[in-house]
Amino acid sequence: GAGVSQSPRYKVAKRGQDVALRCDPISGHVSLFWYQQALGQGPEFLTYFQNEAQLDKSGLPSDRFFAERPEGSVSTLKIQRTQQEDSAVYLCASSLLRGVYYNEQFFGPGTRLTVL
């Protein structure tokens, strides 16, 4: 497709369940980013991939959060043993390159996760 896609768009989980959120970046984009956006707040950085390498995971809030991009394209953000504070919109973005000079990030529509 022409843009970044994410699935599912909405996910409701019971507390303690594991969830997996998928991101399909724009074809050919080297960099992929995950963000968490709480209600009424701006996105907060979670993690960053360059191709299949996870170069920065400093924003992951706990070891229950895990992200992968095994073939350098599609990425999955997994949250284990979900808790109510994990409820948020999870945004994925991709960019063609990343370096000293910033390249525009293209965002997907996000996955709204609600943990009951």
Add this chain to the structure above:
Amino acid sequence: SQQGEEDPQALSIQEGENATMNCSYKTSINNLQWYRQNSGRGLVHLILIRSNEREKHSGRLRVTLDTSKKSSSLLITASRAADTASYFCATDASVLQFGAGTQVVVTP
């Protein structure tokens, strides 16, 4: 924690008026960007201004950057109802850091 802080938090104007919002940040940056987010959707990149630039224009958008004051402003001229959205500034020091946003409502 979020690097940028937008001001005001909310702004309500009528079509045709100008909308101005400000962003302050804390640390040195490579560049600063402004994004728009419509309700329930992802962010759309509006404009990027590099740390050595002071002003930039794109259509009805005008962005200024004052690195000595660590602040930026976004001006939307001749606003339209379709400009109703949340606007975020984001700084790129090492990773992209967003503020909490300004919610703009433009009424016909």
